[in-house]
Amino acid sequence: MPSRPKSAKTRPAVSSSAQRPAIVVVGTGGTIASTASQATTLTNYTVTQQADALLAAVPGIQSLADISCMQIFNVDSRAITDTMRLRLARKVDRLLEQPDVDGVVITHGTDTMEETAYFLNLTIKSAKPVIVTGAMRPASALSADGPLNLYNAVLLAASSEAQGLGVLVMLNDRAHAARLVSKIHTTHVDAFTSGEAGCVAEVQDGSIVSLRPPARPHTLDTPFALRQIRRLPRVDILYDYQGAGLHLYKAAIEAGARGIVVAACGNGSLTPQAERGLRLAARQGVVCARSSRTGAGRVTPDLGLARRGILSADDLNAQKARLLLMLALSLPPHACTPDKIQHYFDRY
Numbered sequence: 598m599p600s601r602p603k604s605a606k607t608r609p610a611v612s613s614s615a616q617r618p619a620i621v622v623v624g625t626g627g628t629i630a631s632t633a634s635q636a637t638t639l640t641n642y643t644v645t646q647q648a649d650a651l652l653a654a655v656p657g658i659q660s661l662a663d664i665s666c667m668q669i670f671n672v673d674s675r676a677i678t679d680t681m682r683l684r685l686a687r688k689v690d691r692l693l694e695q696p697d698v699d700g701v702v703i704t705h706g707t708d709t710m711e712e713t714a715y716f717l718n719l720t721i722k723s724a725k726p727v728i729v730t731g732a733m734r735p736a737s738a739l740s741a742d743g744p745l746n747l748y749n750a751v752l753l754a755a756s757s758e759a760q761g762l763g764v765l766v767m768l769n770d771r772a773h774a775a776r777l778v779s780k781i782h783t784t785h786v787d788a789f790t791s792g793e794a795g796c797v798a799e800v801q802d803g804s805i806v807s808l809r810p811p812a813r814p815h816t817l818d819t820p821f822a823l824r825q826i827r828r829l830p831r832v833d834i835l836y837d838y839q840g841a842g843l844h845l846y847k848a849a850i851e852a853g854a855r856g857i858v859v860a861a862c863g864n865g866s867l868t869p870q871a872e873r874g875l876r877l878a879a880r881q882g883v884v885c886a887r888s889s890r891t892g893a894g895r896v897t898p899d900l901g902l903a904r905r906g907i908l909s910a911d912d913l914n915a916q917k918a919r920l921l922l923m924l925a926l927s928l929p930p931h932a933c934t935p936d937k938i939q940h941y942f943d944r945y
């Protein structure tokens with residue numbers, strides 16, 4: 598349980614001016630919680646800090662809200678498994694059910710942040726703000742970016758402007774919609790983009806500048822609910838390339854994959870062996886989806902392939918398409934036919 602703010606009693610979803618919003622910061626690890634041996638060491642570090650220490654390093658943050666914090670795990674985000682992400686989602690969902698919690702901030706490694714954010718965006722059943730943040734530089738760095746990112750994340754979580762926008766990713770002064778955001782640089786502080794759609798909001802001088810709300814339905818408006826999930830099914834990602842072989846497709850089928858997402862070339866085009874592999878999988882009841890390895894744009898649906906159970910992942914990248922497919926395959930049989938799953942790809 599988070600340590601409770603002293604004044605926490607029943608309060609509206611976002612507090613009136615008389616009552617400060619109650620925000621829970623959930624720590625999961627990542628570079629924001631890491632330290633290195635020297636202030637100039639920016640890429641070689643270890644997770645050492647918990648959420649309370651991160652908060653203590655941010656001047657003025659306590660003036661934004663009544664902040665409590667908790668640690669669910671403390672790892673590099675590459676170590677987060679499907680089970681851990683599910684546990685985090687359940688925890689956040691339960692926190693938001695509490696009338697005395699107005700919003701949640703999650704501190705997280707940036708490498709797989711977009712996966713956690715999109716998963717929460719599809720499953721959390723609340724309109725209260727959920728903001729995921731992190732850092733590209735460790736807490737020990739000269740010009741560490743974590744403190745301002747965390748400040749801005751709490752600012753956003755405490756704001757009525759972030760209500761009903763789904764899960765947002767806050768880094769480098771920008772708030773991105775979970776569905777659109779992706780990490781596109783290995784080390785720069787400005788590592789995240791929402792592509793052509795642009796971000797949802799910016800923070801300038803401690804004020805939120807709203808730009809555009811996310812276009813796709815999320816959170817309360819999806820058919821995916823955590824309570825109906827016991828275990829997430831195996832969905833594998835395969836990368837297509839010139840000269841690809843069939844063996845990886847066979848291996849995924851043999852490993853019991855219920856879904857395969859391929860990061861296909863261009864507009865979802867498949868090399869001959871990838872197409873053979875997907876057809877083989879689809880014939881055995883594995884739901885397959887084509888995303889694009891280009892990093893932008895939608896994969897045009899192909900009716901011929903769709904008839905064979907090979908769907909289009911719309912403009913989701915492979916890692917996000919995988920999560921949507923896992924959630925879709927967790928639904929009861931009548932709700933996860935290939936037609937229905939294509940509809941989920943087109944909509945969420």
Ligand SMILES: NC(=O)C[C@H](N)C(=O)O
Nearest residue numbers: 627628673674706707708
């Ligand atoms: N910048 C980061 O947060 C990267 C880190 N390795 C992670 O946990 O994802």
